[in-house]
Amino acid sequence: MDTGFIIEKFILVAVIFGISLVIAMYSTYAERKVAAFLQDRLGPDRAGPFGILQPLADGVKMFMKEEIIPTTSNRWLFIVGPGLALLCACIGTAVIPWGTPVLIAGKTISLQVTDINVGVLYIFGVVSLGVYGVMIGGWASNNKYSLLSAIRAASQNISYEIAMGLSIIALLLMTNTLSLKEIVAQQHGLNWNVWYQPLGFIIFMVCSFAETNRAPFDLPECETELIGGYHTEYSSMKLGFYLFAEYINMFVSSAVMAALYWGGYNYPGMDYVATHLGPTWAPLIGTGVFFLKIVLFIFFFMWVRWTIPRFRYDQLMNLGWKGLIPLAIANIIITGVVIAIIEKF
Amino acid sequence: MSTQVFYFVATLSIIFSLMVIFAKNPIHSVLYLILTFFTFTVHYVLLNAQFLAVVNFIVYMGAIMVLFLFVLMLLNLNKETEPSKSPLIKIVGVIAGGCLIVTLIGSLKAASISSPLILKNPGLGLVENLGKELFGPFLLPFELSSLLLLAAMVGAVLLSKRDEVEA
Structure with a gap:
Protein backbone atom coordinates (compact mmCIF):
# COMPACT_ATOMS: atom_id res chain seq x y z
CA MET A 1 0.00 0.00 0.00
CA ASP A 2 1.86 3.09 -1.16
CA THR A 3 1.14 6.64 -0.10
CA GLY A 4 -0.16 7.66 -3.52
CA PHE A 5 -2.85 5.02 -3.35
CA ILE A 6 -3.98 6.18 0.09
CA ILE A 7 -4.03 9.85 -0.98
CA GLU A 8 -5.98 8.95 -4.13
CA LYS A 9 -8.60 7.04 -2.15
CA PHE A 10 -8.74 9.74 0.49
CA ILE A 11 -9.46 12.41 -2.13
CA LEU A 12 -12.10 10.17 -3.72
CA VAL A 13 -13.80 9.57 -0.36
CA ALA A 14 -13.72 13.30 0.43
CA VAL A 15 -15.21 14.17 -2.97
CA ILE A 16 -17.98 11.56 -2.69
CA PHE A 17 -18.75 12.65 0.86
CA GLY A 18 -18.92 16.28 -0.25
CA ILE A 19 -21.14 15.45 -3.22
CA SER A 20 -23.53 13.41 -1.09
CA LEU A 21 -23.83 16.26 1.42
CA VAL A 22 -24.41 18.87 -1.30
CA ILE A 23 -26.98 16.66 -3.02
CA ALA A 24 -28.72 16.04 0.32
CA MET A 25 -28.70 19.79 1.02
CA TYR A 26 -30.19 20.66 -2.34
CA SER A 27 -32.65 17.76 -2.06
CA THR A 28 -34.30 19.65 0.81
CA TYR A 29 -34.60 22.66 -1.49
CA ALA A 30 -35.76 20.51 -4.41
CA GLU A 31 -38.31 18.78 -2.20
CA ARG A 32 -39.93 22.10 -1.34
CA LYS A 33 -39.78 23.31 -4.92
CA VAL A 34 -41.28 20.05 -6.24
CA ALA A 35 -44.00 20.18 -3.60
CA ALA A 36 -44.74 23.76 -4.57
CA PHE A 37 -44.84 22.85 -8.26
CA LEU A 38 -47.20 19.93 -7.66
CA GLN A 39 -49.46 22.05 -5.46
CA ASP A 40 -49.36 25.07 -7.79
CA ARG A 41 -47.42 27.29 -5.39
CA LEU A 42 -44.12 29.14 -5.68
CA GLY A 43 -42.13 27.52 -2.89
CA PRO A 44 -39.08 29.14 -1.23
CA ASP A 45 -38.03 32.17 -3.30
CA ARG A 46 -36.64 34.70 -0.77
CA ALA A 47 -33.03 33.64 -0.19
CA GLY A 48 -31.10 34.41 -3.37
CA PRO A 49 -32.42 34.06 -6.94
CA PHE A 50 -35.22 31.43 -7.03
CA GLY A 51 -34.48 30.78 -3.34
CA ILE A 52 -31.29 28.97 -4.31
CA LEU A 53 -29.60 29.88 -0.99
CA GLN A 54 -32.45 28.44 1.06
CA PRO A 55 -30.51 25.29 2.18
CA LEU A 56 -27.73 27.50 3.58
CA ALA A 57 -30.27 29.56 5.49
CA ASP A 58 -31.83 26.35 6.81
CA GLY A 59 -28.40 25.07 7.86
CA VAL A 60 -27.57 28.26 9.73
CA LYS A 61 -30.96 28.12 11.41
CA MET A 62 -30.39 24.50 12.48
CA PHE A 63 -27.00 25.33 14.00
CA MET A 64 -28.27 28.43 15.80
CA LYS A 65 -31.25 26.78 17.49
CA GLU A 66 -31.07 26.01 21.18
CA GLU A 67 -29.99 22.46 21.88
CA ILE A 68 -32.24 20.63 24.29
CA ILE A 69 -31.54 17.24 25.83
CA PRO A 70 -34.46 16.01 27.96
CA THR A 71 -33.33 15.42 31.55
CA THR A 72 -35.03 12.03 31.74
CA SER A 73 -33.51 10.70 28.57
CA ASN A 74 -30.39 8.61 28.26
CA ARG A 75 -27.84 11.29 27.41
CA TRP A 76 -25.23 9.21 25.58
CA LEU A 77 -27.65 7.21 23.49
CA PHE A 78 -29.61 10.37 22.76
CA ILE A 79 -26.47 11.79 21.13
CA VAL A 80 -25.40 8.50 19.50
CA GLY A 81 -28.78 8.07 17.73
CA PRO A 82 -28.57 10.87 15.13
CA GLY A 83 -24.83 10.30 14.65
CA LEU A 84 -25.41 6.63 13.88
CA ALA A 85 -28.23 7.50 11.47
CA LEU A 86 -25.97 9.84 9.50
CA LEU A 87 -22.99 7.46 9.61
CA CYS A 88 -25.01 4.51 8.26
CA ALA A 89 -26.42 6.74 5.53
CA CYS A 90 -22.96 7.87 4.41
CA ILE A 91 -20.95 4.62 4.39
CA GLY A 92 -23.20 3.03 1.74
CA THR A 93 -21.53 5.09 -0.99
CA ALA A 94 -18.21 3.25 -0.54
CA VAL A 95 -18.94 0.37 -2.92
CA ILE A 96 -20.87 2.22 -5.63
CA PRO A 97 -18.94 2.44 -8.93
CA TRP A 98 -19.36 6.06 -9.99
CA GLY A 99 -17.83 5.55 -13.40
CA THR A 100 -15.23 3.74 -15.48
CA PRO A 101 -11.59 4.49 -14.56
CA VAL A 102 -10.53 8.01 -15.55
CA LEU A 103 -7.14 8.98 -16.98
CA ILE A 104 -6.03 12.10 -15.08
CA ALA A 105 -2.48 13.46 -15.57
CA GLY A 106 -1.25 10.15 -16.99
CA LYS A 107 -2.65 8.13 -14.10
CA THR A 108 -5.68 5.85 -14.28
CA ILE A 109 -7.94 6.47 -11.32
CA SER A 110 -10.76 4.12 -10.40
CA LEU A 111 -13.99 5.96 -9.55
CA GLN A 112 -14.96 3.44 -6.90
CA VAL A 113 -13.70 3.61 -3.34
CA THR A 114 -13.49 -0.16 -2.94
CA ASP A 115 -14.56 -3.10 -5.06
CA ILE A 116 -15.25 -5.81 -2.49
CA ASN A 117 -16.57 -9.01 -4.03
CA VAL A 118 -19.66 -8.97 -1.79
CA GLY A 119 -20.62 -5.38 -2.67
CA VAL A 120 -24.36 -5.99 -2.98
CA LEU A 121 -24.45 -7.68 0.41
CA TYR A 122 -22.44 -4.83 1.91
CA ILE A 123 -25.10 -2.35 0.76
CA PHE A 124 -27.71 -4.62 2.21
CA GLY A 125 -25.88 -4.77 5.55
CA VAL A 126 -25.55 -1.00 5.74
CA VAL A 127 -29.25 -0.61 4.98
CA SER A 128 -30.14 -3.03 7.75
CA LEU A 129 -27.95 -1.11 10.21
CA GLY A 130 -29.65 2.18 9.36
CA VAL A 131 -32.60 1.40 11.57
CA TYR A 132 -30.45 1.45 14.74
CA GLY A 133 -30.09 5.23 14.56
CA VAL A 134 -33.87 5.60 14.62
CA MET A 135 -34.39 2.91 17.27
CA ILE A 136 -31.71 4.17 19.67
CA GLY A 137 -32.79 7.79 19.26
CA GLY A 138 -36.46 6.95 19.70
CA TRP A 139 -35.83 4.90 22.81
CA ALA A 140 -33.36 7.31 24.40
CA SER A 141 -35.84 10.18 24.03
CA ASN A 142 -37.91 8.57 26.78
CA ASN A 143 -41.09 9.66 25.07
CA LYS A 144 -43.99 7.30 24.33
CA TYR A 145 -44.50 8.67 20.82
CA SER A 146 -40.82 8.42 19.99
CA LEU A 147 -40.74 4.84 21.28
CA LEU A 148 -43.79 3.86 19.22
CA SER A 149 -42.16 5.39 16.19
CA ALA A 150 -38.91 3.53 16.82
CA ILE A 151 -40.83 0.26 17.08
CA ARG A 152 -42.69 1.02 13.88
CA ALA A 153 -39.46 1.79 12.08
CA ALA A 154 -37.92 -1.48 13.25
CA SER A 155 -40.80 -3.70 12.18
CA GLN A 156 -41.19 -1.87 8.88
CA ASN A 157 -37.50 -2.15 8.02
CA ILE A 158 -37.29 -5.84 8.90
CA SER A 159 -40.42 -6.66 6.89
CA TYR A 160 -39.30 -4.86 3.77
CA GLU A 161 -35.70 -6.05 3.99
CA ILE A 162 -36.94 -9.58 3.27
CA ALA A 163 -38.72 -8.62 0.06
CA MET A 164 -35.76 -6.46 -0.92
CA GLY A 165 -33.31 -9.31 -0.43
CA LEU A 166 -35.52 -11.70 -2.40
CA SER A 167 -35.81 -9.25 -5.30
CA ILE A 168 -32.01 -8.92 -5.39
CA ILE A 169 -31.60 -12.72 -5.45
CA ALA A 170 -33.44 -12.88 -8.79
CA LEU A 171 -31.06 -10.23 -10.13
CA LEU A 172 -28.02 -12.10 -8.84
CA LEU A 173 -29.20 -15.28 -10.56
CA MET A 174 -28.69 -13.39 -13.82
CA THR A 175 -25.51 -11.47 -13.08
CA ASN A 176 -23.60 -14.35 -11.43
CA THR A 177 -21.62 -11.91 -9.32
CA LEU A 178 -22.01 -9.91 -6.12
CA SER A 179 -19.54 -7.22 -7.14
CA LEU A 180 -21.29 -3.96 -8.02
CA LYS A 181 -18.46 -3.03 -10.39
CA GLU A 182 -19.07 -6.15 -12.49
CA ILE A 183 -22.85 -5.86 -12.30
CA VAL A 184 -22.66 -2.34 -13.76
CA ALA A 185 -20.00 -3.33 -16.32
CA GLN A 186 -22.29 -6.11 -17.60
CA GLN A 187 -24.97 -3.55 -18.50
CA HIS A 188 -22.90 -2.05 -21.31
CA GLY A 189 -24.73 0.32 -23.66
CA LEU A 190 -28.45 -0.19 -23.31
CA ASN A 191 -28.23 -3.76 -21.96
CA TRP A 192 -29.77 -2.69 -18.65
CA ASN A 193 -31.00 -5.17 -16.07
CA VAL A 194 -34.38 -3.51 -15.79
CA TRP A 195 -35.39 -4.93 -19.20
CA TYR A 196 -34.87 -8.45 -17.80
CA GLN A 197 -36.05 -7.84 -14.24
CA PRO A 198 -38.97 -5.37 -14.42
CA LEU A 199 -40.87 -7.04 -11.58
CA GLY A 200 -37.73 -7.31 -9.46
CA PHE A 201 -37.05 -3.62 -10.00
CA ILE A 202 -40.56 -2.59 -8.96
CA ILE A 203 -40.32 -4.69 -5.78
CA PHE A 204 -36.86 -3.28 -5.05
CA MET A 205 -38.08 0.28 -5.56
CA VAL A 206 -41.12 -0.12 -3.31
CA CYS A 207 -38.85 -1.59 -0.64
CA SER A 208 -36.41 1.32 -0.98
CA PHE A 209 -39.27 3.69 -0.27
CA ALA A 210 -40.03 1.72 2.90
CA GLU A 211 -36.37 1.43 3.94
CA THR A 212 -35.74 5.16 3.60
CA ASN A 213 -38.95 5.94 5.53
CA ARG A 214 -40.28 7.96 2.64
CA ALA A 215 -43.94 8.61 1.88
CA PRO A 216 -46.19 6.70 1.33
CA PHE A 217 -44.38 4.53 3.92
CA ASP A 218 -43.27 7.25 6.34
CA LEU A 219 -45.21 5.69 9.21
CA PRO A 220 -42.35 6.23 11.74
CA GLU A 221 -42.79 10.00 11.35
CA CYS A 222 -46.52 10.01 10.88
CA GLU A 223 -47.27 13.41 12.44
CA THR A 224 -51.03 12.94 12.68
CA GLU A 225 -50.55 10.01 15.07
CA LEU A 226 -47.07 10.43 16.57
CA ILE A 227 -46.40 14.20 16.72
CA GLY A 228 -42.99 14.14 15.02
CA GLY A 229 -42.14 10.46 15.34
CA TYR A 230 -38.74 9.35 16.58
CA HIS A 231 -37.28 12.87 16.41
CA THR A 232 -40.01 14.54 18.50
CA GLU A 233 -37.57 15.37 21.32
CA TYR A 234 -34.71 16.43 19.08
CA SER A 235 -33.75 19.99 18.37
CA SER A 236 -30.99 21.92 16.65
CA MET A 237 -28.46 20.05 14.53
CA LYS A 238 -29.34 16.64 16.01
CA LEU A 239 -32.73 17.00 14.37
CA GLY A 240 -30.85 18.24 11.32
CA PHE A 241 -28.79 15.02 11.32
CA TYR A 242 -31.93 12.89 11.22
CA LEU A 243 -33.46 14.93 8.41
CA PHE A 244 -30.16 14.94 6.55
CA ALA A 245 -29.76 11.18 6.97
CA GLU A 246 -33.12 10.70 5.26
CA TYR A 247 -32.01 12.68 2.21
CA ILE A 248 -28.62 10.97 2.03
CA ASN A 249 -30.41 7.61 2.27
CA MET A 250 -32.58 8.69 -0.61
CA PHE A 251 -29.48 9.64 -2.62
CA VAL A 252 -27.75 6.32 -1.87
CA SER A 253 -30.79 4.21 -2.67
CA SER A 254 -31.31 6.15 -5.90
CA ALA A 255 -27.67 5.43 -6.76
CA VAL A 256 -28.10 1.72 -5.93
CA MET A 257 -31.26 1.47 -8.03
CA ALA A 258 -29.57 3.24 -10.95
CA ALA A 259 -26.48 1.02 -10.64
CA LEU A 260 -28.26 -2.33 -10.17
CA TYR A 261 -31.11 -1.92 -12.63
CA TRP A 262 -30.69 1.16 -14.82
CA GLY A 263 -27.18 0.62 -16.08
CA GLY A 264 -25.25 2.97 -13.78
CA TYR A 265 -22.82 4.99 -15.91
CA ASN A 266 -23.81 3.13 -19.13
CA TYR A 267 -25.77 4.86 -21.86
CA PRO A 268 -26.50 4.08 -25.53
CA GLY A 269 -23.73 5.26 -27.83
CA MET A 270 -21.07 5.23 -25.12
CA ASP A 271 -18.56 3.41 -27.38
CA TYR A 272 -18.85 6.19 -29.97
CA VAL A 273 -18.26 8.81 -27.28
CA ALA A 274 -15.34 6.83 -25.82
CA THR A 275 -13.50 6.63 -29.16
CA HIS A 276 -13.97 10.33 -29.89
CA LEU A 277 -13.40 11.96 -26.53
CA GLY A 278 -10.61 9.76 -25.16
CA PRO A 279 -10.08 8.18 -21.75
CA THR A 280 -10.35 11.39 -19.72
CA TRP A 281 -13.63 12.93 -20.76
CA ALA A 282 -15.69 9.89 -21.79
CA PRO A 283 -15.76 8.33 -18.26
CA LEU A 284 -16.68 11.70 -16.79
CA ILE A 285 -19.64 11.93 -19.19
CA GLY A 286 -20.64 8.43 -18.00
CA THR A 287 -20.48 9.68 -14.41
CA GLY A 288 -22.62 12.63 -15.43
CA VAL A 289 -25.19 10.26 -16.93
CA PHE A 290 -25.15 8.25 -13.68
CA PHE A 291 -25.84 11.41 -11.67
CA LEU A 292 -28.61 12.36 -14.07
CA LYS A 293 -30.27 9.00 -13.39
CA ILE A 294 -29.82 9.51 -9.64
CA VAL A 295 -31.42 12.97 -9.82
CA LEU A 296 -34.34 11.53 -11.80
CA PHE A 297 -34.87 8.90 -9.10
CA ILE A 298 -34.69 11.52 -6.35
CA PHE A 299 -37.32 13.50 -8.26
CA PHE A 300 -39.43 10.34 -8.45
CA PHE A 301 -39.15 9.92 -4.67
CA MET A 302 -40.47 13.46 -4.22
CA TRP A 303 -43.14 13.12 -6.89
CA VAL A 304 -44.53 10.07 -5.10
CA ARG A 305 -44.40 11.79 -1.73
CA TRP A 306 -46.59 14.65 -2.88
CA THR A 307 -48.97 12.42 -4.88
CA ILE A 308 -49.81 9.30 -2.85
CA PRO A 309 -51.30 9.54 0.64
CA ARG A 310 -49.73 7.69 3.54
CA PHE A 311 -50.57 4.02 4.04
CA ARG A 312 -52.28 2.75 7.17
CA TYR A 313 -50.05 0.52 9.29
CA ASP A 314 -51.91 -2.75 8.60
CA GLN A 315 -51.96 -1.91 4.88
CA LEU A 316 -48.21 -1.45 5.03
CA MET A 317 -47.68 -4.83 6.68
CA ASN A 318 -50.12 -6.59 4.34
CA LEU A 319 -48.40 -5.13 1.30
CA GLY A 320 -45.01 -6.24 2.58
CA TRP A 321 -45.77 -9.74 3.79
CA LYS A 322 -48.68 -10.81 1.60
CA GLY A 323 -47.96 -8.81 -1.52
CA LEU A 324 -44.28 -8.20 -2.12
CA ILE A 325 -42.72 -11.30 -0.56
CA PRO A 326 -44.81 -13.85 -2.57
CA LEU A 327 -44.27 -11.78 -5.72
CA ALA A 328 -40.53 -11.71 -5.10
CA ILE A 329 -40.43 -15.49 -4.54
CA ALA A 330 -42.44 -16.02 -7.76
CA ASN A 331 -39.96 -13.75 -9.54
CA ILE A 332 -37.04 -15.88 -8.30
CA ILE A 333 -38.70 -19.10 -9.47
CA ILE A 334 -39.57 -17.69 -12.91
CA THR A 335 -36.05 -16.29 -13.34
CA GLY A 336 -34.52 -19.61 -12.28
CA VAL A 337 -36.70 -21.63 -14.67
CA VAL A 338 -36.02 -19.30 -17.59
CA ILE A 339 -32.26 -19.39 -16.95
CA ALA A 340 -32.36 -23.20 -16.73
CA ILE A 341 -34.26 -23.43 -20.04
CA ILE A 342 -31.89 -21.01 -21.80
CA GLU A 343 -28.85 -22.94 -20.58
CA LYS A 344 -30.35 -26.23 -21.77
CA PHE A 345 -30.94 -25.15 -25.36
CA MET B 1 -0.08 -6.67 11.20
CA SER B 2 -3.04 -9.05 11.10
CA THR B 3 -1.94 -10.64 14.40
CA GLN B 4 -1.99 -7.25 16.09
CA VAL B 5 -5.42 -6.50 14.63
CA PHE B 6 -6.58 -9.87 15.90
CA TYR B 7 -5.40 -9.20 19.45
CA PHE B 8 -6.93 -5.73 19.43
CA VAL B 9 -10.30 -6.96 18.15
CA ALA B 10 -10.25 -10.02 20.41
CA THR B 11 -9.72 -7.76 23.43
CA LEU B 12 -12.63 -5.63 22.29
CA SER B 13 -14.81 -8.74 21.87
CA ILE B 14 -14.08 -9.84 25.42
CA ILE B 15 -14.67 -6.37 26.87
CA PHE B 16 -17.98 -5.95 25.04
CA SER B 17 -19.14 -9.48 25.96
CA LEU B 18 -18.42 -8.71 29.62
CA MET B 19 -20.34 -5.45 29.29
CA VAL B 20 -23.33 -7.45 27.97
CA ILE B 21 -23.44 -9.25 31.30
CA PHE B 22 -22.57 -6.36 33.58
CA ALA B 23 -24.84 -3.71 32.05
CA LYS B 24 -27.76 -3.03 34.39
CA ASN B 25 -30.18 -1.97 31.69
CA PRO B 26 -31.29 -4.76 29.31
CA ILE B 27 -31.31 -2.35 26.35
CA HIS B 28 -27.67 -1.48 27.04
CA SER B 29 -26.90 -5.21 27.16
CA VAL B 30 -28.38 -5.65 23.70
CA LEU B 31 -26.44 -2.68 22.36
CA TYR B 32 -23.20 -4.16 23.73
CA LEU B 33 -24.15 -7.48 22.17
CA ILE B 34 -24.46 -5.71 18.80
CA LEU B 35 -20.94 -4.33 19.26
CA THR B 36 -19.75 -7.84 20.15
CA PHE B 37 -21.24 -9.20 16.93
CA PHE B 38 -19.53 -6.39 15.04
CA THR B 39 -16.16 -7.50 16.40
CA PHE B 40 -17.03 -11.07 15.34
CA THR B 41 -17.60 -9.74 11.82
CA VAL B 42 -14.08 -8.32 11.88
CA HIS B 43 -12.79 -11.74 13.03
CA TYR B 44 -14.45 -13.39 10.04
CA VAL B 45 -12.86 -10.85 7.71
CA LEU B 46 -9.47 -11.61 9.28
CA LEU B 47 -10.09 -15.31 8.57
CA ASN B 48 -10.80 -14.38 4.92
CA ALA B 49 -14.40 -15.59 5.28
CA GLN B 50 -16.02 -12.61 3.57
CA PHE B 51 -19.39 -14.18 2.94
CA LEU B 52 -19.72 -15.34 6.54
CA ALA B 53 -18.66 -11.87 7.70
CA VAL B 54 -21.32 -10.12 5.65
CA VAL B 55 -24.01 -12.64 6.56
CA ASN B 56 -23.13 -12.26 10.24
CA PHE B 57 -23.40 -8.52 9.71
CA ILE B 58 -26.79 -8.67 7.99
CA VAL B 59 -28.48 -11.49 9.89
CA TYR B 60 -27.16 -11.08 13.43
CA MET B 61 -26.47 -7.37 13.63
CA GLY B 62 -29.08 -6.19 11.16
CA ALA B 63 -32.03 -8.49 11.81
CA ILE B 64 -31.87 -10.63 14.94
CA MET B 65 -30.56 -7.89 17.22
CA VAL B 66 -33.16 -5.48 15.86
CA LEU B 67 -35.79 -8.00 16.94
CA PHE B 68 -34.14 -8.33 20.38
CA LEU B 69 -34.15 -4.57 20.77
CA PHE B 70 -37.72 -4.45 19.46
CA VAL B 71 -38.99 -6.93 22.05
CA LEU B 72 -37.11 -5.27 24.91
CA MET B 73 -38.46 -1.86 23.95
CA LEU B 74 -41.97 -3.27 23.85
CA LEU B 75 -41.55 -4.87 27.28
CA ASN B 76 -40.12 -1.59 28.58
CA LEU B 77 -38.22 -3.26 31.43
CA ASN B 78 -37.30 -1.01 34.31
CA LYS B 79 -35.40 -1.60 37.50
CA GLU B 80 -38.64 -1.40 39.48
CA THR B 81 -40.49 -3.99 37.42
CA GLU B 82 -37.64 -6.48 37.23
CA PRO B 83 -38.34 -9.34 39.66
CA SER B 84 -35.60 -9.89 42.24
CA LYS B 85 -33.99 -13.28 41.89
CA SER B 86 -33.96 -15.71 44.78
CA PRO B 87 -30.57 -16.83 46.19
CA LEU B 88 -31.29 -20.38 45.00
CA ILE B 89 -31.19 -19.24 41.37
CA LYS B 90 -27.91 -17.41 42.01
CA ILE B 91 -26.33 -20.57 43.49
CA VAL B 92 -27.57 -22.69 40.58
CA GLY B 93 -26.19 -20.12 38.15
CA VAL B 94 -22.78 -20.13 39.80
CA ILE B 95 -22.61 -23.95 39.71
CA ALA B 96 -23.67 -24.08 36.04
CA GLY B 97 -21.19 -21.35 35.11
CA GLY B 98 -18.40 -23.15 36.99
CA CYS B 99 -19.16 -26.38 35.11
CA LEU B 100 -18.98 -24.50 31.81
CA ILE B 101 -15.58 -23.01 32.71
CA VAL B 102 -14.21 -26.45 33.67
CA THR B 103 -15.44 -27.90 30.35
CA LEU B 104 -13.95 -25.02 28.38
CA ILE B 105 -10.58 -25.26 30.13
CA GLY B 106 -10.58 -29.01 29.59
CA SER B 107 -11.28 -28.71 25.88
CA LEU B 108 -8.71 -25.94 25.48
CA LYS B 109 -6.08 -28.09 27.18
CA ALA B 110 -6.90 -30.99 24.87
CA ALA B 111 -6.48 -28.83 21.78
CA SER B 112 -2.87 -28.00 20.97
CA ILE B 113 -3.03 -24.24 21.26
CA SER B 114 0.71 -23.77 20.84
CA SER B 115 0.72 -24.56 17.11
CA PRO B 116 -0.42 -21.56 15.00
CA LEU B 117 -3.68 -21.90 13.15
CA ILE B 118 -3.14 -22.34 9.41
CA LEU B 119 -6.14 -22.37 7.09
CA LYS B 120 -6.08 -25.47 4.90
CA ASN B 121 -7.97 -23.73 2.13
CA PRO B 122 -7.70 -19.93 2.51
CA GLY B 123 -10.13 -19.20 -0.33
CA LEU B 124 -12.95 -21.30 1.11
CA GLY B 125 -14.73 -18.30 2.64
CA LEU B 126 -15.24 -16.48 -0.66
CA VAL B 127 -18.80 -16.58 -1.94
CA GLU B 128 -18.10 -18.63 -5.04
CA ASN B 129 -16.13 -21.40 -3.29
CA LEU B 130 -18.51 -21.54 -0.36
CA GLY B 131 -21.49 -21.88 -2.70
CA LYS B 132 -19.81 -24.70 -4.62
CA GLU B 133 -19.06 -26.53 -1.37
CA LEU B 134 -22.58 -26.07 0.01
Missing part, protein backbone atom coordinates in the same frame (compact mmCIF):
# COMPACT_ATOMS: atom_id res chain seq x y z
CA PHE B 135 -24.37 -27.12 -3.17
CA GLY B 136 -21.85 -29.87 -3.96
CA PRO B 137 -20.61 -32.22 -1.24
CA PHE B 138 -22.81 -30.70 1.48
CA LEU B 139 -26.08 -30.49 -0.45
CA LEU B 140 -28.04 -32.90 1.75
CA PRO B 141 -27.16 -31.34 5.13
CA PHE B 142 -27.76 -27.90 3.63
CA GLU B 143 -31.24 -28.80 2.40
CA LEU B 144 -32.05 -30.60 5.65
CA SER B 145 -31.15 -27.55 7.71
CA SER B 146 -33.37 -25.41 5.48
CA LEU B 147 -36.22 -27.86 6.18
CA LEU B 148 -35.51 -27.48 9.89
CA LEU B 149 -35.77 -23.70 9.59
CA LEU B 150 -39.01 -24.02 7.62
CA ALA B 151 -40.46 -26.27 10.34
CA ALA B 152 -39.47 -23.74 13.00
CA MET B 153 -41.08 -20.95 10.99
CA VAL B 154 -44.34 -22.85 10.51
CA GLY B 155 -44.33 -23.65 14.22
CA ALA B 156 -43.89 -20.00 15.15
CA VAL B 157 -46.75 -18.94 12.87
CA LEU B 158 -48.96 -21.68 14.31
CA LEU B 159 -48.21 -20.63 17.90
CA SER B 160 -48.99 -17.00 17.22
CA LYS B 161 -52.24 -17.93 15.43
CA ARG B 162 -53.59 -20.06 18.29
CA ASP B 163 -55.74 -17.32 19.82
CA GLU B 164 -57.65 -16.78 16.61
CA VAL B 165 -58.62 -20.47 16.38
CA GLU B 166 -59.95 -20.59 19.94
CA ALA B 167 -62.01 -17.44 19.58
